Amino acid sequence: MSAPQTTDSPVLEAARRARTAAADLAPAPRTLRDAALAAIADALTARTDEIVAANAEDVSAARAAGTPESVVDRLTLTPERVAAIASDVRDVIALPDPVGEVLRGSTLPNGLELRQVRVPLGVVGIIYEARPNVTVDAAALCLKSGNAVLLRGSSSAHASNTALVAVLRDAVTEAGLPADVVQLVPGQSRESVTELMRARGLVDVLIPRGGASLIKTVVEQSTVPVIETGTGNCHVYVDERADLETALAILVNSKAQRPSVCNAAETVLVHEGIADAFLPRALDALAQAGVTVHGDKAWQQAGGETVVPATDDDWAAEYLSYDIAAAVVPSLDAAVEHIRTHSSGHTEAIVTTDTAAARRFTALVDSAAVMVNASTRFTDGSQFGFGAEIGISTQKLHARGPMGLPELTSTKYVVTGDGHIRR
Structure with missing residues (x-):
């Protein structure tokens, strides 16, 4: 031309x-x-x-x-x-x-x-x-x-x-x-x-x-x-068979290590089978990190007035701040459906000790990067060994990811x- x-x-x-x-x-x-x-x-x-x-x-x-x-x-x-x-x-x-x-x-x-x-x-x-x-x-x-x-x-x-x-x-x-x-x-x-x-x-x-x-x-x-x-509405899904200590460390790092960047987590999803044990500890850890939780009814019941009731807008929000949306889901497939509905296609993470669950999650989630037992903060050209990145592509033509x-x-x-x- x-x-x-x-x-x-x-x-x-x-x-x-x-x-x-x-x-x-x-x-x-x-x-x-x-x-x-x-x-x-x-x-x-x-x-x-x-x-x-x-x-x-x-x-x-x-x-x-x-x-x-x-x-x-x-x-x-x-x-x-x-x-x-x-x-x-x-x-x-x-x-x-x-x-x-x-x-x-x-x-x-x-x-x-x-x-x-x-x-x-x-x-x-x-x-x-x-x-x-x-x-x-x-x-x-x-x-x-x-x-x-x-x-x-x-x-x-x-x-x-x-x-x-x-x-x-x-x-x-x-x-x-x-x-x-x-x-x-x-x-x-x-x-x-x-x-x-x-x-x-x-x-x-x-x-x-x-x-x-x-x-x-x-x-x-x-x-x-x-x-x-793309923007970074990134998710951390804590599976029913997650190690609690590992899940807490990954969640806090994903959200609070540097919240103003696109690979910071903006939503946490927790399997209902582990919610009673995980939510109180997660609320405490997030509070210590200065994070405000915008939660569904299950998170509100666990955290009381410390949890801001989540609205429909929260599920699609890229906060870029010390805020996180939080929900309890009945299954891995429900977590995947939530991600498909609200994700920006940047990075999603699963925390689990179940190899089959990890494989299913990585097969079903269609984002530029999918983490297994690792923080969303690793989606980065330097962390991937590429050197400084020009950006993180969420499209599917020519370039995708860092x-x-x-x-x-x-x-x-x-x-x-x-x-x-x-x-």
């Missing part, structure tokens, strides 16, 4: 520069791309004070605007978080290079040699909310996989993202790559997002990261192909002949 005609639009001009930079980046050897990533990690460490100072402007403005603390937490960068981001970049350097990997190959009966190889997508646009760490994660994974990246963060993180992208561009230039392989999309208005979504022919794919409203808008209004990431380097590539067929002609 041909690119849009020349225009003075800053967004489309940035996309054109990204396309030119992507063409230069695609044939660059791994050594050059890895050198750029090393330069980025070093620069993040060296310029931490500058980054944290810019971030403090965004955090101060967010608090003054009455932004919920769960969102402020996502927005905040500390020296420790910047160091962790730099460490993630270094982890990406060590990952296998997907570009050029041969997925399959054969010699056809007519002597033609056929190979399917991984190639960069080209220009990747990322539209995301108040998560400045995404700025670096996305840039690192796109560079490693040979893609130019256009970053459109929220206005609430503009100072942070501006500082981070300045660091990234300086670093890649120092390494010998074009600065325009990493760009912040110009403008803070909704119009700039719309222009990015309509830049078909210049931008190869868009990846939205954020709440349900943002994702829905991008999926429904974009003319550029979209890889859909999206690492392979998911940022496409393929092409290379066919080699010796003067072959078709007859």
Whole structure:
């Protein structure tokens, strides 16, 4: 498809520069791309004070605007978080290079040699909310996989993202790559997002990261192909044959270890056969962790006034806070039915000592990740060994689950002949 005609639009001009930079980046050897990533990690460490100072402007403005603390937490960068981001970049350097990997190959009966190889997508646009760490994660994974990246963060993180992208561009230039392989999309208005979504022919794919409203808008209004990431209404199901100590540890970790992220549990389902023994202990453990339970009648009877009566809205809620919906179910199949009805398709967990129950749960639950006797918090590119992730896809085409380097590539067929002609 041909690119849009020349225009003075800053967004489309940035996309054109990204396309030119992507063409230069695609044939660059791994050594050059890895050198750029090393330069980025070093620069993040060296310029931490500058980054944290810019971030403090965004955090101060967010608090003054009455932004919920769960969102402020996502927005905040500390020296420790910047160091962790730099460490993630270094982890990406060590990952296998997907570009050029041969997925399959054969010699056809007519002597033609056929190979399917991984190639960069080209220009990747990322539209995301108040998560400045995404700025670096996305840039690192796109560079490693040979893609130019256009970053459109929220206005609430503009100072942070501006500082981070300045660091990234300086670093890649120092390494010998074009600065325009990493760009912040110009403008803070909704119009700039719309222009990015309509830049078909210049931008190869868009990846939205954020709440349900943002994702829905991008999926429904974009003319550029979209890889859909999803919200995280994650469930923990405590089976009749669960070990109580294991179940308590997994439940509290899934909910309270960091409640403001998409892989935190938002609903707990408990088999009625274990409810009398488990609910009092679960209520105590959740209370100690500062979690408010929004429960059905069984949870209300067990917890009294400490339990908020659950409404229909609670079962579909992505709280991103110290809140959890809770229900007692009569069977594993009832738990599965509840999950099918209300889940966002992100991550579900079963806690059980019954191998058959675990197998049935994993077979019936259709989410991007299904955990057996493990916290939902493990659905993460870094935890899966992929390095920093570009997002967690809840769709079923091309990419599903934590999206690492392979998911940022496409393929092409290379066919080699010796003067072959078709007859």
